[in-house]
Amino acid sequence: MEKTIVLIGTLDTKGAEYRYIRDRIVEQGCRVIVVDVGIRGKPLFQPDITREQVAQAAGLSIEEVASRIEGEGIQMMSRGAAKIVQELHRSGKLDGILSLGGTMGTFAGTAVMRTLPLGVPKVMVSTHASGDTSPYVGTKDIVMIPSMADIIGLNQITKNVLTMAAGAVVGMVKVAPGPVSSDKPLIGLTIHGDLMPCANFVTELLGQRGYEVVFFHAVGIGGKTLEEWIEQGLIDGVFDLVTTEVLQNIFGGLYDAGPTRLEAAGAKGIPQLVAPGKTDTITFDTTHGIPERFRSRELYLHTPVRVGTSTTKEERAQLGKVMAEKLNKATGPTAVIIPQKGFSGGDKEGSYMYDPEADLALINALKKNLKPDIRLVEVDAHINDRLFAEKAATLLDELMHEARR
Template identity: 50%
Template structure:
């Protein structure tokens, strides 16, 4: 077994060497990947910075001559990702450890994000106490705040780096006893306000022989599901909660990007899609909501999360966008409409109850949906058990007809 350590050996050689020594003292091999551009390494790596630069489509000499830090970080990130993938495919990468400031955090986590979920990934970083989303993305990357800058060894940095090195040893040396069952896997999207629907649907699917993976529709959750579909890990989708598109359209903080709802259709796998939580756009604390939205209908979910009701106009746009996404699907696809409300807050007596806005959403979906997409309309809200049962029945039928369902 081997831990790949990614770092800038021209500026952080002492610290990287210390991490290497701690790991190797535990009987685990290391493979050092140098991504330093400024100068020669303090000691010889296993993969040189020149090799990384070439894997990134350039040369080390060119990066030094251009002296463009941003360009260099991007190129070395590409190269480190290519090197990490090659080492993983060759069976000589069991885990990845990175340490550094913003530059190497960007490079090393780019490499980590290129590796499959389940491969241990640990980043010691000065950036780990802030917004880590750009570094973690939709991958299982652990980040440890270095507390002090990674500049020389001292009583603090030795302890932090040693803890990270030993944590990595523990991850690669102790393979978890995780049972892997040969069952078709269904990806499901959930929000707090669609939880009852998802819980009931998950129980029904698992009783029929499926494994389920539930994704919290917080932007990264939707992106994680889309990437796992692309990797072939997910066999079918119950996309109950498409709320990330509301944030994408209106400008909320939990958007998943314009590619959301593409992967299942492109892969041709069965999918049943609904309109869960399209009644809301997400922001942080109430005072963080942009001034342009003053006067709108809000619901304080908790001190850190403020929800804003979508308007009829926004819902009409959402209906068109989602219909166009589903029309492009190459596999069996259904759209399920809960006519009694798309979330816990969108029922009579709750803050976001707005029949006009819901009608705009449903009418736009009906208008733009193509003939190849099955449409299910139920006179219940999304969290009624009968709604979960209907969408599970439809997806199960698609899965079995396509040969992707349970074999027993």
Template identity: 40%
Template structure:
């Protein structure tokens, strides 16, 4: 029997939350209810009251009410709810969570989801699911979101469709989940699709033959966020962070980024890093966005209807390299940078849509000037998709295995 933590403002969404709890119970699950209301009260007591939540957030309901505005009040409740969620899981009292809300409830729910480790089902039913209001760095690596259609005010047949699916989904996930317990050390790798970056094909088998498990993250915003989240937990034996477009996107203001902490958390956790500027020559835009006028005369690649890219100038690439190096210099473990002078993604080869040899040369020059000891640097007369690049990465890793920097057991 699995127990699901159901979180919401029971003063304003009492009927909806009780409906979810009943659906979970009808399917054989158990429920712990958590009330994160501030002003009102539920129709019946919840397992965790709003007073307990506020106290876990370092305050009281009275202090939340007196905070002056609803945002300040809900941040108190969010701190408390996240702390209680983490504690309940650590104590073995819950097997998953489901939270319900509009923008206020969703804001709080995202913190609760991030308080749980990878592999614990975490569902958020929200009126703003999948909205650009939600930045990638607020999302837990394996969060699931369900759009709450017709759910702004009151229980009805339309919103019951979303709520009943959510109840079944979270309970089913708690019953079916295979938590990530690896018997081998894990290499965390970033990449993009193999039409752009192909080193995965050269690296996965040799890494597995060396005794590693390989987890590859899609560096399109949320993938980089998931990578950073696990890196922060010390989940990886080493990382091969070879796709850095999210940093260029952050630099120029694109929405396709992973937040300000990208390329910092592995180093902060003491995880050795092999780094290369894969696809760092391009800035990505959502397919529905207009390319800013300043980029309309740049080399351009339309990947699909969801994402399109324009090339960074030589000066922009120099600035990006300086940012990359500054982040790496904060690391608490060895770092080695690989700079493939022949190109950093498939479309910048000669004849490709993003080919710009002068800007690529500027990137390589800045890398050679900026990377200083204790950071390591290898300048490669190769393209990032060549086998020679993968061989160089494996040579660095093998050296670290030999000297004990990276452990195989």
């Protein structure tokens, strides 16, 4: 069946460029629906959905929108366009979406894309693909294509980039498997490269029990994505193995997933098992500098732009208290599991970061502050030992059964 790609664009300032990419997409056998979100001059060609219709979808007239300062007007148009694309998607008329933009165009285009479900191809050709993309991509599956030179005027560079972007979105819609779905209960597992032995054991053991495990790399965006998926009801249970993001939020580390990390599962009432994986380490981006309090500690190179350092007993105790407070609010089955012989690859007997006293400070703070009905299970093993994974898989399976009762 013929697939449809929706283009969201300003047909006044970038009319020629949208016409060019539209023609490249049609050449490859897809339909195109063009939505005009321009508010300055006249559209260069007739869109399928006009700017008047977009403004109306936002509850305004195009004159009202045009009278605002530009930043505000564009926000209004992206609200209207979001309603329109959601309706197109619901009625089966949107298989993929593409937009081109500089600063404002990227802001508006991705705001619209972020309202569409996971698995719908989303391509943003942008002058802001190299830099901090988190305001644009967020926790969504938006593909950012660097525009290299600016997407203004049709020259050898822009034609090259637009042709390739058309190829990318057409290639994606042709193979897109459609909405994500599975018969098996889906377990969200937070991971880190260092803890892959544990993650692999747990995945194998939970797989044997009929679960499917999805991994979230706990580097800030991973934890955020997990929690957003929990809120959306995509996740049935959580093994929060790597909780370093809570630590990094408290002390200003790079892998910060925000102040509400570790709260989504509890709020949603789904089963959660929590471990202190990688809470011995805090990570910094060398290009942005290292906070004062950590500068005198020993630093470990991860990549040339990332370094880690260990945390003290006091910091660990503070973390334990914060974690307990978050878990105490949980409305679903909740338990904590502790590997007594170390929390990370480096935190292991004989290894360079081994610090059992600091580990104990976290354990004691958890014990002191957790509500009595939240189980805390200690395992005489290192976090990467198979024994720890076995206990964890069994315990999570119990929590999943509790939830079903």
